[in-house]
Amino acid sequence: MSMSAERAMKLGKSSDEIVVGAAWPFADRNDGFKEGLELALEEINQTGVIGSKIKLEQKDDLSSVTDGLTIAQNFSNDLNVTAVIGDRSSAVTVPASKVYEQAGVLFLAPTSTSPKLTEGGVSHIFRLIPNDTQIGAEMADYANSKMYKNIAVFYANDEYGRGLANSFEDSAKISDIQIIDRVSDYKDIDDLRRLVNKWNALGCDAVFVAEAMPDGANIILELRKAGLNLPVMGGDALDSDSLIEIGEKAVEGVVVASIFNPNDTDPKVRDFVESYKSRFGAEPNKYAAQAYDSLHLLAAAITEADSRKPADIAAALRKQETWPGVSGDRSFDASGDVNDMHIVMKQVKQGQFEYLK
Known part of the structure; x- marks a missing residue:
């Protein structure tokens, strides 16, 4: 048995x-x-x-x-x-x-x-x-609404990071958004500076970070130290108060996906x-x-x-x-995935999350 x-x-x-x-x-x-x-x-x-x-x-x-x-x-x-x-x-x-x-x-x-x-x-x-397909599509829609046309993707080389990065890229292409670069690692701050300079030369409008906490906050912090002045977006795994605790001023303006609004x-x-x-x-x-x-x-x-x-x-x-x-x-489909669950956007403003309409 x-x-x-x-x-x-x-x-x-x-x-x-x-x-x-x-x-x-x-x-x-x-x-x-x-x-x-x-x-x-x-x-x-x-x-x-x-x-x-x-x-x-x-x-x-x-x-x-x-x-x-x-x-x-x-x-x-x-x-x-x-x-x-x-x-x-x-x-x-x-x-x-x-x-x-x-x-x-x-x-x-x-x-x-x-x-x-x-x-x-x-x-x-x-x-x-x-799932990542749904969240990636929602984030791509947000990027399109902000008229971002050239986006760089920084992702964790793991199950979560690869999945979300792939889903975001697939949905971005539908909206004629170009993914100008995909990066999953860097050596040091000088390596990041070269990356930031390359993104600027390619006309990058924003950076999408497919990382979980606390690595996501640390990467955004390092990118800012390397001179990045572009808007940053991320998936639901950045939806944590520790993003602000770790990133402080470096994460000001960062937009993340979430599924819960306490307000x-x-x-x-x-x-x-x-x-x-x-x-x-x-x-x-x-x-x-x-x-x-x-x-x-x-x-x-x-x-x-x-x-x-x-x-x-x-x-x-x-x-x-x-x-x-x-x-x-x-509700659930035959495979066990959740149906039509609402996704909300949050942005770090003045050191705290603010829910976007």
């Missing part, structure tokens, strides 16, 4: 707590994720789910593929585990998801955008955020923001909102399926027309 079948059989007979795993770089790159999970857990367990409470088991993946795979194997070996929420980066999530899929564990990815996550006919994997007047968003502030003394960001939505979405799907079996919950997720979260409404 396969591990997936064993899990379904065991969970079908269980009436104990519903075990949910969470894998995330909690110690070094938490960004409110743990707090968002804990707030959702408190709310859900006030009434329970199909007669049981959720037991949340959190493990730190250290932003490491090796640790992420070890955690995935450990969660998968535990037949009591119904679902796992994680990891932060696509570089960890994509390989870990293959372990969960093979073991029949429902896997919810709240922040990983690589298209590879849902390729290959997966049945237990769901992405809770627009939204929607009652459920206002309730979440107030509850989070009351509980933790700070305003929630994208990561807190995604964590909160992930656990609430899972609880709603378990209730709809009236089952703790991963396959039943996955079927319920695919059947739902729209689920209203604080980060936006969600």
